[in-house]
Amino acid sequence: MLFKCQEDSFLKQYTTKIVSCEQATLEWTPPGESEAKKLKGFNVVCEDTILFPEGGGQPCDYGHINGEPVRCVLRKGVEAVHFVECLTPFQVGDVAKQTIDWTRRLDHMQQHSGQHLITALFDGEFKYDTTSWWLGTDISYIELDTHHLISPDSLDTIERKANELIREGRKVSVELTDPEYAMLYTDARAPRGLPRNHVGVVRVVRIEGIESNMCCGTHVTNISQLQCIKLLYAETTRSGVNVHFVVGERVLRKLGEIFLREQQLNLALKGGPTQHLDLIQKLQTNLKSSTKAFEKLLKDVAISEAEKIETTRPYPKYYCLHRKDVIEPDFINTFLRNAPENIFYFLTVSENTTNNGKGVMVLRGEKTDVQKFGPKFIELLEGKGNGYNGNYQGKFNNGTKIPECNALLEKHFNDNKENN
Template identity: 30%
Template sequence: MGKKLFYQDPYIKSFTAHIVTKGKDEKGNDYVVLDQTAFYPTGGGQPYDSGTIENINVLNVEEVEGEIRHYLESDLDDSTSSVEAIIDWERRFDHMQQHTGQHILSAAFDNLFNYKTVGFHLGNEILTIDLDTESLTETEAEKAEQLANQIVLENVLIEVKWVTEEEAANYPLRKETKVKEDIRLVIISDFDYNGCGGTHPKATGEVQAIKILDWEKQKKKTRLQFVCGNRVIKQLNQKNKVLMGLTQLLNSPEQEMEKSVVRLLEKVKSTEKELEQTGEKILYYEARSLLNSSMGKSVVSEVFQNRSVQELQKLARIIINEDDNDNVICLLVSQNESRLQLVCAKASSDGISMKKIAANALTMINGKGGGSDSFAQGGGEALVSADQMLQHLLELVQGE
């Protein structure tokens, strides 16, 4: 079903092959199978290789029923029998660095703390491994990272062997292999022995560096985020840009950044509290103004623009609490773009039901709401103007 050149030499960047067959998968996607290929198919946590075949972009590579299918951006000419293919080497080498770095870091956690790796994902930006432990300390993470980078620094040769199940039993495998024949071992001598079908460099030094970014509890496991190789440099560049931008915005050196941010957050919290208190005072004066302008009337009513229902509720409560006779009815309406909000309130639950009044009015605007006989609110579509809604509420109150 085609020679796997990526196993013969993971450093192959281009190759020539003959077309064995063309076909469609169950979703109707066209693919081509070659007599040999250097394109790695998705598997074992490692994504597929990209590149071109006859200058046509390879969109996906999968191994299905023993054949490696290459999905192309457009069809090959029917007369084509031999093709020239080029691997996206930057993507391939990135995957080699990340996958090998994962082996090293997983082995470090295993060797130091007996934390087994039970899950692995190689993403476009970061990698994750799931460790079989409910908790992970900062000290443990630092020790594992240091050991992993020491193995990288020592530039240990990486050996790949094909063995039988019986032969595999002679090696101290980090985990049991899923396959029982044609087992492929990836060996970092005296450190890690692991069954794996991925692509790896010749020596650990090509991984360059391993950096743990973060971790979190996932059910009874710990999910660890990290990067290797060139991704470490990219992460450093990204974080350095953010840090440099913050130093200018906060006018603070890098060493004082954390303290500056804490001071800023405390100031923001204090300012928000002051604004909230000021807003409460403004609502109080607004309520007194509405009561004064409605002196002698049993209903206080007003139309607003762009006031939230929460503001209307606060204002209505202040009005009914400030009323000296405890018998005032408060009707407030606000138009917010294409919606209307309304609040109906009074001090006592006796007499007219505010819930009934609001429910009746809300039918005009396909609205929803709720509340009690003394205090109700709701909102809906602005099918009528705010003035028309207030007039309707006044008529409903008068009718009661």
Template identity: 40%
Template sequence: MAEVVPCGSLYCQKNCYSRQLTSQVVSCSPGKGGEYEIVLVDTVLFPEGGGQPDDRGTLNGLEVHRVVRQGAKAVHFTKAPLDVGGSVNIEIDWGRRFDHMQQHSGQHLITAVADRDHGYKTKSWYLTIGETNRCYIELDTPKLSADEMESIERTCNELIRQGVPMTPMWYSTKDPKLEAVRSRGLPDDFEGSEVRVVEIEGLDVNMCCGTHVSSLSHLQCVQLLYSESKKGSTLLYYIVGNRILGYTKRAFANETALNKLLSVSMTEHVDAVEKAQKNSRITSKACRNQLREIAQLLVYKHLHSAPRDPVACVHRDDGDNEFMNVMANGLTAEGVTVLVTVGGSSGPGQVLLAGESDFVAALGPKVMDVLDGKGGGRKGRFQGKVSKLEKRGEAEELLRKNMKD
């Protein structure tokens, strides 16, 4: 049986653009949850490492749903076994891989430029999964100015246009040149006599196990989106290459939809939204005032009815907390027990039971049981959220029965 290629020298790391490979199964053992852990002589599927997520693909058509590094081995996780010693055709999910290559290589570029031109070191970085998400780099500065962001982005894209080569190399662990390589150190379980480094010609040499583009021109473009401060550092959010194309398509679709909804052009979106928000606040305030007046009228009507009912059960689909409190305050002051519910006529909503303290404390949990909710309270109030407002009638019967008792 052939020996396993060490994890730092996998085919995928030497030939990052290859999409398939024929290899041989070295071992296949049962894992947890019905999984099988398969080790091959070599693989075109990258195991998670260096901040880069693992690849997806197939082994003889069998889906690989995870690839991890275990010491010097790359372990492929599948839902079915493969025969040890058998030949295996490995195919990669190229869309996912190339996206990771672009985002990871973009991180190297941004990190190098931020360090060289501004003296900001990269403390960590995060490559998000999915082409709609944003990656970020954590820089060791509490603040990044707009001018600095513009400078970093401009320089990165100038280097992309120049098509600067980006090349993986292997150094002996005893090579003194390793001392000059940018590195966060080798993992504790590292095995082997060679270390993989990635060079951006004339700019940076970085110890890294990830897959990368061969030329910065393959990044297409770098877009720095925004930055935010975090505990003395700055998180710099970015996207690269195809993610920018996807972002542009989504932005245009949103622009087109907003043009139609707001009946204005893109340049007027902000003004139109601010106007709509202002009108919404005015309308909301008017509605709250009307609800308060309705609650006051209901209180007045109940108190001046003859004979006065000792229990008031009120429901309002469009009610809110203030509506419930106005009802409770106005009626309990005159000795009336109040059950107020707000929300739809059935389904979820809110409830407030108010009245004599001992009575409310005893009946509050029972009302919640009837309406299928949770809540609490004190001093003559019991309030919470419920999921079965259609049982309001049963809750009212419970109150009236216990009032008689």
């Protein structure tokens, strides 16, 4: 069955009737967010719909039915099931006024029609077949059936040809035909074939003079409506090569993001775009020098701390040392190489941050003491660790509990001293 959205992709409003309405829930992630929400509402089926159900690599449309938000549309056989987030059910036979999120629809049409054009050009120029594609929220890609490296020059060739055709304004039309007849189109492509549950006529999307493609998605009516295409980069995968791209409004949005980032870099680096590379390389060189100097300073501090204990008589029963300069385990190793034996050591290095602070912990001493305090400390500090004989080490996530660990050691060794 063809839906109204497939007959006229530019319809923004449509009136139909409710066929069925069933209570339902939906795990839905709002655009621009990462956490899903559990929504309550109803699965609503209408006589027809301008809201595209997910399919053919294209996400579903969003919109409203009688003012209530439609969060998802899925095809089930010959029906489009709309999940509507609302509290009151719709009545079968009631009039349903559908409105579409036009910004989302236009974006999807631009990306999908752009994908058809890019696919056709890679096929015609290099004989690379498109095996799949993904319409992402920011960037889309096609997967090409090749393991040959696609050079920047090849990407430029396809991009230039695509934008030349956009300027020519080739017409995009949709033809309806029987599935058997559709396969007779010499330039029609459907690499994965028709869905097993397909019923009725087949839509063939034709870009004038370029290609025909069996497709269920929504499309522009003229490729001039794509505005422009930008191929971003190509990456090799196990199954082929993915070519990432943006079309239309996304090109303008991407340009805006890049320009804003450039302005921020100008301020941070105190230099214009032509100087960015040199300034970053200079920063990297200075950072390496500073890191080496800092590591040497930490090593000297570790040796100095160990020498302080060496000059102390009698030796303490236990010794705690905690640094928040940086997570640098070599500080602990240097300290232990220079520190006296027969002392219980509790050593940590952690991040100097305003949050709880992650870090590294090391215990060294009598085997029984290490076995007693190692697991206990790592549990308090919310980390993981292990040990053997008189050594225990681990990584922790909550440095705020270090004073509690110190207090446990103080009580343990003071009690032993009194008992002795």
